[in-house]
Amino acid sequence: MSANCPAAVVVLAAGEGTRMKSATPKVLHEICGRSLVGHVLAAARELAPERLVAVVGHGSERVTAHLAEIDPQARTAYQAEQNGTGHAVRIGLEEIGGRVDGTVVVVCGDTPLLTGATLRRLAETHATDGNAVTVLTAEVPDATGYGRIVRDPASGAVTAIVEHKDASDEQRAIREINSGVFAFDGQLLADALGKVRTDNSQGEEYLTDVLGILREAGHRVGASVAEDHREIAGINNRVQLADARRVLNDRLLTEAMLAGVTVVDPASTWVDATVTFERDALVHPGTQLQGATHLGEGAEVGPNTRLLDTTVGAGARVDNTVANGAEVGEGASVGPFAYLRPGTRLGTKAKAGTYVEMKNASIGEGTKVPHLSYVGDATIGDHTNIGAASVFVNYDGEAKHHTTVGSHCKTGSDNMFVAPVTIGDGAYTAAGSVITKDVPPGSLAVARGQQRNIEGWVARKRPGSAAAKAAETASRGAENAAGESRPAT
Numbered sequence: 001m002s003a004n005c006p007a008a009v010v011v012l013a014a015g016e017g018t019r020m021k022s023a024t025p026k027v028l029h030e031i032c033g034r035s036l037v038g039h040v041l042a043a044a045r046e047l048a049p050e051r052l053v054a055v056v057g058h059g060s061e062r063v064t065a066h067l068a069e070i071d072p073q074a075r076t077a078y079q080a081e082q083n084g085t086g087h088a089v090r091i092g093l094e095e096i097g098g099r100v101d102g103t104v105v106v107v108c109g110d111t112p113l114l115t116g117a118t119l120r121r122l123a124e125t126h127a128t129d130g131n132a133v134t135v136l137t138a139e140v141p142d143a144t145g146y147g148r149i150v151r152d153p154a155s156g157a158v159t160a161i162v163e164h165k166d167a168s169d170e171q172r173a174i175r176e177i178n179s180g181v182f183a184f185d186g187q188l189l190a191d192a193l194g195k196v197r198t199d200n201s202q203g204e205e206y207l208t209d210v211l212g213i214l215r216e217a218g219h220r221v222g223a224s225v226a227e228d229h230r231e232i233a234g235i236n237n238r239v240q241l242a243d244a245r246r247v248l249n250d251r252l253l254t255e256a257m258l259a260g261v262t263v264v265d266p267a268s269t270w271v272d273a274t275v276t277f278e279r280d281a282l283v284h285p286g287t288q289l290q291g292a293t294h295l296g297e298g299a300e301v302g303p304n305t306r307l308l309d310t311t312v313g314a315g316a317r318v319d320n321t322v323a324n325g326a327e328v329g330e331g332a333s334v335g336p337f338a339y340l341r342p343g344t345r346l347g348t349k350a351k352a353g354t355y356v357e358m359k360n361a362s363i364g365e366g367t368k369v370p371h372l373s374y375v376g377d378a379t380i381g382d383h384t385n386i387g388a389a390s391v392f393v394n395y396d397g398e399a400k401h402h403t404t405v406g407s408h409c410k411t412g413s414d415n416m417f418v419a420p421v422t423i424g425d426g427a428y429t430a431a432g433s434v435i436t437k438d439v440p441p442g443s444l445a446v447a448r449g450q451q452r453n454i455e456g457w458v459a460r461k462r463p464g465s466a467a468a469k470a471a472e473t474a475s476r477g478a479e480n481a482a483g484e485s486r487p488a489t
Helices: 036-045 060-070 085-095 116-129 186-193 209-216 238-258 457-461 466-485
Strands: 008-013 051-056 075-078 103-108 133-139 148-151 158-162 176-185 221-225 288-290 306-308 321-324 338-340 351-354 357-363 368-371 374-380 391-393 403-405 416-418 421-423
Touching (some): 008 036, 036 051, 036 060, 036 103, 036 116, 051 060, 051 085, 075 085, 085 186, 103 116, 103 186, 116 133, 116 176, 158 209, 176 186, 209 221, 338 351, 416 421, 457 466
Parallel strands (some): 008 051, 008 103, 051 075, 288 306, 306 321, 321 338, 338 357, 374 391, 391 416, 403 421
Antiparallel strands (some): 103 176, 133 176, 148 158
């Protein structure tokens, strides 16, 4: 393990977030496929810490359950009363033994733009400079509401962090702010937390007071300045949530484009942090890529497409489509206006065409379902063609049943396949058929009533109607044509 890997990371995730005006705990609000705290944990894990503990409070049961789902190795500590950041860190350390030998990094659970690279620079600066504490800072255009970094004019050392509500007018003019992210010497941190007082406007234990305590004891206090001030932005309301989403989305799209992906219109394209791409993928406007979606080399997606947990193979085309939990094979074609539901698997060069819905269906290589059809709970072999307006009738009101269609089959338009039923390889089915029995390989299945024409029905049942008049005119025309065709006598 690298010398710069911290002994522990403490994530502060106990706040209520009243300005979010939500029943959902603030750190559980999502952007780009992860919760706010999920983004923070992902960045912290890039440090490879020996231990990671999240301090929870408001909505603790929901937050704890979420953390167990996204990071089972993370530990949690419960802060029953939110008595300040210093109090929260103390509770977090108690969960992992109280005194930690090595570096302890403290991060806020509502800073989703924070990157692992910035945390690594913080840890490297802390180790290289031999600091007792190193604070991550940034210079911002508007420092309102943030704690100000006060430096020694001569040495540039950090002498104090003053909360906005406790700052003088001169201190409020400072643009360098505290991010709430720190690297501490674990032993010194434990000692200093026991000396933090509550004689401030909120009557709370400020973690920032630790800096002054350590400095007065003769220890070195340093700083690491973030390259992009937006990384340290905390989320306190829905406006800031939307702003962070836009920043993170732009960052993700930039990474994709620099890796060889074409994004036609980044302003209308949204991706999750968990989406992956291969080179020469092409994303058209109005596209949303979510969850574990993956675009293969040369895949083309959009416009106006939403893919969730969907894999698109190399060279495949997905147009105006919604897909969830689907696999689209290499060179396959989907849409426009298709809906692929969980369990759909399209083989190489297969097709799910216009107004086609599929669910729990395996479609073989080169097989086409071109138009206006529903395929559910089915397996279709290779190089088969499913006629337009076909329905795989899979539900009997109580249970789902499976349909199997073989390879090289041709099924007619307007077919109903009433499961369970099997269509053998090379079989045909006639248009308008309701298939309720198995069709042997190479057979033609015809399952429809015989056509019967009742002549003169319209004239008798709809006399005087437009249809009756049209039929009468057509009949006279036919009679005249027949008379003209007779030979002269």
